[in-house]
Amino acid sequence: GAVVSQHPSWVICKSGTSVKIECRSLDFQATTMFWYRQFPKQSLMLMATSNEGSKATYEQGVEKDKFLINHASLTLSTLTVTSAHPEDSSFYICSARARVGRENYGYTFGSGTRLTVV
Amino acid sequence: QKEVEQDPGPLSVPEGAIVSLNCTYSNSAFQYFMWYRQYSRKGPELLMYTYSSGNKEDGRFTAQVDKSSKYISLFIRDSQPSDSATYLCAMSIYNFNKFYFGSGTKLNVKP
Numbered sequence: 118g119a120v121v122s123q124h125p126s127w128v129i130c131k132s133g134t135s136v137k138i139e140c141r142s143l144d145f146q147a148t149t150m151f152w153y154r155q156f157p158k159q160s161l162m163l164m165a166t167s168n169e170g171s172k173a174t175y176e177q178g179v180e181k182d183k184f185l186i187n188h189a190s191l192t193l194s195t196l197t198v199t200s201a202h203p204e205d206s207s208f209y210i211c212s213a214r215a216r217v218g219r220e221n222y223g224y225t226f227g228s229g230t231r232l233t234v235v
Numbered sequence: 236q237k238e239v240e241q242d243p244g245p246l247s248v249p250e251g252a253i254v255s256l257n258c259t260y261s262n263s264a265f266q267y268f269m270w271y272r273q274y275s276r277k278g279p280e281l282l283m284y285t286y287s288s289g290n291k292e293d294g295r296f297t298a299q300v301d302k303s304s305k306y307i308s309l310f311i312r313d314s315q316p317s318d319s320a321t322y323l324c325a326m327s328i329y330n331f332n333k334f335y336f337g338s339g340t341k342l343n344v345k346p
Contacts, residue, residue, distance in 0.1 A: 121278075123278070126276075127276075151334075158243060158338065158339075159338055159339075160239070160241075160323065160336040160337055160338040160339060161279070161323070161334075161336045162336075163333060163334070166333070208276075210278050210279075212278075224269070224281060224334070225281075226271075226278035226279045226280065227278050228277050228278045229276065229277060229278045231276060
């Protein structure tokens with residue numbers, strides 16, 4: 118099947134620093150990657166959609182200068198939380214639409230990154 | 236009003252019980268409906284995917300979609316402790332385009 122590898126799985130950082138989260142598609146090419154954040158007991162909220170080689174499309178209310186998304190290759194997308202603050206603490210998950218040959222694996226999620234800003 | 240409503244639970248059932256999980260939605264344009272299972276501190280994994288109205292069965296899982304009522308359900312037969320997780324419904328207008336998620340229902344199956 119299609120696997121999306123996300124790391125780190127958890128990170129603690131000091132307020133004001135930046136954190137980079139990586140998502141890699143291991144056995145397929147992910148032309149589109151979606152980034153979500155999830156607060157406890159809440160649903161996944163789409164932050165942005167990134168397409169390989171082009172600028173990400175951000176959802177309303179998401180600061181593009183704070184959450185930098187890079188999708189430089191078909192197998193790697195990164196989310197950088199810049200100048201992190203405690204309110205940025207959350208669970209961040211990436212997802213990719215996976216298609217390998219004629220097999221459509223649909224929407225595959227990474228394992229998530231728990232970010233805690235202290 | 237949220238696009239997708241889902242009772243957060245928690246729902247606690249004995250092993251072997253039939254579990255019914257539900258979501259309602261407001262946008263009649265939704266055509267693709269999915270159920271995901273999410274274990275604690277993990278990303279969601281796709282369980283069921285259905286298009287338009289009707290039923291779909293896969294092993295112990297049955298997904299139902301009633302577009303006229305804007306209501307979808309996931310049934311789990313012979314529930315197992317390993318089924319204990321949060322179940323998220325999701326839906327989209329176009330195939331695997333922008334998803335709208337429910338808040339998730341936490342299920343606990345007691346041995």
